[in-house]
Amino acid sequence: xxxxxxxxxxxxxxxxxxxxxxxxxxxxxxxxxxxxxxxxxxxxxxxxxxxxxxxxxxxxxxxxxxxxxxxxxxxxxxxxxxxxxxxxxxxxxxxxxxxxxxxxxxxxxxxxxxxxxxxxxxxxxxxxxxxxxxxxxxxxxxxxxxxxxxxxxxxxxxxxxxxxxxxxxxxxxxxxxxxxxxxxxxxxxxxxxxxxxxxxxxxxxxxxxxxxxxxxxxxxxxxxxxxxxxxxxxxxxxxxxxxxxxxxxxxxxxxxxxxxxxxxxxxxxxxxxxxxxxxxxxxxxxxxxxxxxxxxxxxxxxxxxxxxxxxxxxxxxxxxxxxxxxxxxxxxxxxxxxxxxxxxxxxxxxxxxxxxxxxxxxxxxxxxxxxxxxxxxxxx
Amino acid sequence: xxxxxxxxxxxxxxxxxxxxxxxxxxxxxxxxxxxxxxxxxxxxxxxxxxxxxxxxxxxxxxxxxxxxxxxxxxxxxxxxxxxxxxxxxxxxxxxxxxxxxxxxxxxxxxxxxxxxxxxxxxxxxxxxxxxxxxxxxxxxxxxxxxxxxxxxxxxxxxxxxxxxxxxxxxxxxxxxxxxxxxxxxxxxxxxxxxxxxxxxxxxxxxxxxxxxxxxxxxxxxxxxxxxxxxxxxxxxxxxxxxxxxxxxxxxxxxxxxxxxxxxxxxxxxxxxxxxxxxxxxxxxxxxxxxxxxxxxxxxxxxxxxxxxxxxxxxxxxxxxxxxxxxxxxxxxxxxxxxxxxxxxxxxxxxxxxxxxxxxxxxxxxxxxxxxxxxxxxxxx
Numbered sequence: 043x044x045x046x047x048x049x050x051x052x053x054x055x056x057x058x059x060x061x062x063x064x065x066x067x068x069x070x071x072x073x074x075x076x077x078x079x080x081x082x083x084x085x086x087x088x089x090x091x092x093x094x095x096x097x098x099x100x101x102x103x104x105x106x107x108x109x110x111x112x113x114x115x116x117x118x119x120x121x122x123x124x125x126x127x128x129x130x131x132x133x134x135x136x137x138x139x140x141x142x143x144x145x146x147x148x149x150x151x152x153x154x155x156x157x158x159x160x161x162x163x164x165x166x167x168x169x170x171x172x173x174x175x176x177x178x179x180x181x182x183x184x185x186x187x188x189x190x191x192x193x194x195x196x197x198x199x200x201x202x203x204x205x206x207x208x209x210x211x212x213x214x215x216x217x218x219x220x221x222x223x224x225x226x227x228x229x230x231x232x233x234x235x236x237x238x239x240x241x242x243x244x245x246x247x248x249x250x251x252x253x254x255x256x257x258x259x260x261x262x263x264x265x266x267x268x269x270x271x272x273x274x275x276x277x278x279x280x281x282x283x284x285x286x287x288x289x290x291x292x293x294x295x296x297x298x299x300x301x302x303x304x305x306x307x308x309x310x311x312x313x314x315x316x317x318x319x320x321x322x323x324x325x326x327x328x329x330x331x332x333x334x335x336x337x338x339x340x341x342x343x344x345x346x347x348x349x350x351x352x353x354x355x356x357x358x359x360x361x362x363x364x365x366x367x368x369x370x371x372x373x374x375x376x377x378x379x380x381x382x383x384x385x386x387x388x389x390x391x392x393x394x395x396x397x398x399x400x401x402x403x404x405x406x407x408x409x410x411x412x413x414x415x416x417x418x419x420x421x422x
Numbered sequence: 423x424x425x426x427x428x429x430x431x432x433x434x435x436x437x438x439x440x441x442x443x444x445x446x447x448x449x450x451x452x453x454x455x456x457x458x459x460x461x462x463x464x465x466x467x468x469x470x471x472x473x474x475x476x477x478x479x480x481x482x483x484x485x486x487x488x489x490x491x492x493x494x495x496x497x498x499x500x501x502x503x504x505x506x507x508x509x510x511x512x513x514x515x516x517x518x519x520x521x522x523x524x525x526x527x528x529x530x531x532x533x534x535x536x537x538x539x540x541x542x543x544x545x546x547x548x549x550x551x552x553x554x555x556x557x558x559x560x561x562x563x564x565x566x567x568x569x570x571x572x573x574x575x576x577x578x579x580x581x582x583x584x585x586x587x588x589x590x591x592x593x594x595x596x597x598x599x600x601x602x603x604x605x606x607x608x609x610x611x612x613x614x615x616x617x618x619x620x621x622x623x624x625x626x627x628x629x630x631x632x633x634x635x636x637x638x639x640x641x642x643x644x645x646x647x648x649x650x651x652x653x654x655x656x657x658x659x660x661x662x663x664x665x666x667x668x669x670x671x672x673x674x675x676x677x678x679x680x681x682x683x684x685x686x687x688x689x690x691x692x693x694x695x696x697x698x699x700x701x702x703x704x705x706x707x708x709x710x711x712x713x714x715x716x717x718x719x720x721x722x723x724x725x726x727x728x729x730x731x732x733x734x735x736x737x738x739x740x741x742x743x744x745x746x747x748x749x750x751x752x753x754x755x756x757x758x759x760x761x762x763x764x765x766x767x768x769x770x771x772x773x774x775x776x777x778x779x780x781x782x783x784x785x786x787x788x789x790x791x792x793x794x795x796x797x798x799x800x801x802x
Contacts (some may be wrong), residue, residue: 241621243663243702262645265638265641281637281707282752283711285748285763285780289746294743294765294778295766316769316771317770320621322711322713325706368664370664372657372661386674389683
């Protein structure tokens with residue numbers, strides 16, 4: 043089951059600037075041998091282990107040598123009993139039940155909002171710290187919403203119980219928010235963002251592995267002159283784009299857009315920051331792009347902005363005007379860092395109070411699994 | 423040679439809302455029989471007749487029953503001598519020379535900026551009215567830059583010479599500008615746009631028929647696990663997107679973006695309007711999309727905006743929140759109208775002074791050939 047997400051060569055072909063991105067192990071090898079587990083590490087459970095993000099949790103844990111004592115793979119009854127090899131050990135996928143969290147220190151959830159709503163509090167009651175990738179708890183004032191590079195302080199009060207204390211819930215922001223704020227926050231710290239106008243170019247992966255497969259299938263069909271199969275999306279996606287498929291609210295924004303609006307306010311702890319967003323799905327596999335227009339309280343020139351972003355953790359600047367080299371989704375696919383480029387003074391704002399930037403980030407990785415594992419690392 | 427642009431089924435598959443768009447003849451038939459030419463019509467020359475836009479000129483002239491007396495197809499020496507069938511007549515492609523414009527009333531140019539720079543003034547000197555699709559004359563203060571639905575008054579002083587008078591130059595705006603302003607102008611007339619933040623999602627066709635072919639070829643290659651062929655673009659385009667390939671200027675904007683900034687000011691005759699743009703190429707065949715954030719001088723609520731756009735010539739509103747039906751590039755491919763949707767009050771601006779909209783238009787048609795032919799019609 044692991045192959046479905048990684049089999050694509052659609053997002054793994056080399057690109058010219060790829061070498062400029064911080065390197066990870068060149069071969070993705072979630073089954074590499076780890077010689078010893080750590081007796082003093084936490085016990086980890088993965089909820090939704092068979093999904094695109096669930097599988098990426100495993101990759102990231104392995105890539106980062108996350109020091110776990112034990113790992114437990116949880117999924118729906120349908121997947122229970124299947125065997126997954128991970129770091130030279132075989133694991134039987136277990137069905138998620140209310141008993142699943144006994145002795146679990148850290149539970150990484152990515153199985154949709156309703157599973158999180160039901161089982162997240164149960165896990166926390168049993169003493170687990172839950173890092174939840176769904177939207178279920180993001181706007182709950184009692185639950186920290188964390189990007190480790192941006193607002194680690196929001197989770198500073200949470201400790202691993204190790205069987206002794208109470209657990210807790212921590213929410214992973216939405217992928218578009220994470221990718222946007224990775225680039226915008228360093229600038230915000232310097233000059234305070236007053237207003238942000240975001241237009242997204244979102245990949246198939248945000249709708250899960252099946253959506254990536256549908257994009258590939260549709261593309262083959264259209265190239266063969268056949269009617270495209272529309273199961274996940276209600277319309278042709280290949281060689282097309284459309285407004286994000288999230289439900290549209292009475293104010294005309296869709297839920298994806300409102301996540302950017304609301305999560306930014308919460309993460310920045312700034313209820314006054316003005317955000318508008320237009321979220322669009324484009325026929326790209328697994329990395330999002332975002333065009334971000336920023337208005338600042340203090341002047342911020344483009345050279346200073348570039349310098350700030352060059353020094354920002356988890357951010358890589360790709361901004362070569364002479365060779366027209368700027369971030370692309372393909373460059374950041376399977377990469378940890380968020381790439382930012384097209385950094386320029388906004389001509390439509392007076393003085394140096396505005397900037398335009400273009401940001402790309404891997405939706406499954408920093409937009410989901412990596413961010414959650416980084417949160418877990420902060421707990422250690 | 424005609425087939426290369428229309429052979430794609432990549433952009434002609436039916437989509438749910440397609441029927442809502444103003445219909446043209448369902449079968450594209452540039453070779454349909456016209457029973458009589460019009461003796462009182464103008465003589466027309468097409469410069470760059472073998473290109474994507476040149477071929478679309480022919481389609482549009484035919485679709486609109488443009489009343490020409492005679493037609494002349496001009497191209498480079500390479501194409502000269504080839505035969506093109508058009509409306510049941512055969513035409514031999516002629517090599518473009520300084521003698522080509524004798525007796526020509528209207529010359530539709532789409533052969534690149536350097537051809538226009540050289541031959542546009544020659545044609546005008548011979549008495550032709552030149553409608554030029556290149557950027558050569560757009561910012562020339564003596565040359566009107568016209569979208570017929572937007573600023574027909576700019577060309578009101580120009581008359582067809584019919585062999586008697588001097589000719590003239592009229593410039594067709596850039597495709598992104600036309601598509602954006604078709605939707606923004608009706609709102610601008612009501613509430614005056616002070617500032618506009620545009621992010622584009624631009625199709626392959628803007629870089630010509632060869633770019634469309636490269637996108638198709640690359641897509642097949644990537645699906646087959648092969649290295650993609652990069653001739654027109656320097657990087658992988660299939661399942662990817664990138665900052666527009668136009669040269670980047672010292673202010674960090676690329677030329678495509680600056681066209682939106684400068685052409686808007688000229689077309690609206692408003693040197694104070696603030697515009698910023700981020701232009702991105704997406705793997706779509708022939709229609710552009712644009713996310714447009716608007717700031718107005720006067721309040722404009724979203725219902726009024728929808729009503730205004732519903733009544734605007736050349737615009738179709740696709741804006742059904744309950745069914746998540748909004749404009750897509752595929753819906754407007756091969757269509758005349760520009761589609762607008764996602765019309766909503768901008769949450770990031772106080773009161774009713776801001777709107778977000780999403781616009782799609784066929785790049786080859788309204789973005790180029792149709793607009794030029796509409797200009798020619800105004801001359802009759």
